[in-house]
């Protein structure tokens with residue numbers, strides 16, 4: 001009798017676990033990220049990054065794949081008016097090297113060659129731009145620490161920095177080239193850097209709004 005009860009209990013626990021598992025799977029599917037690619041592609045930093053990686057034509061390929069979804073390589077080349085199908089590969093590979101696109105290869109009807117299907121990874125671009133903003137914020141904060149001390153002087157020819165005592169000792173002239181030393185208020189610099197950080201934080205927030 002006791003054994004039967006125990007067995008039932010095990011069954012119940014197992015059933016509960018099963019329900020939990022199914023629920024988890026559903027939640028995971030719902031969490032699939034959606035990116036506002038229209039807004040992403042309007043971001044100057046995003047466009048500039050893709051152009052640096054793959055040129056203007058590469059950006060065109062990337063934008064086209066985003067708007068059309070996965071596409072077979074030859075059809076993609078035709079739609080984008082590349083003279084030869086393999087001319088588009090140069091651009092696709094450059095994008096692929098930065099994970100901005102991915103491919104799937106399919107062998108059709110036992111033929112010797114593969115057919116390539118390409119798609120864009122806009123999420124990777126969001127990730128890269130996010131890292132850019134974060135890196136600049138980090139570097140700006142670091143340089144704010146350096147500037148915190150006090151006002152300083154800078155040579156108007158070679159940009160060499162002098163603290164107040166050094167500048168005084170040299171009659172406000174540069175030791176290297178005799179250039180005039182200009183007074184720099186560190187308060188103003190800190191203010192400018194802080195507003196740059198605020199601006200970048202706003203950009204970060206706006207970027208996160210593109211991902212749902």
Ligand SMILES: [Zn+2]
Pocket residue numbers: 155156157158159160174175176177178179
């Ligand atoms: Zn100088």
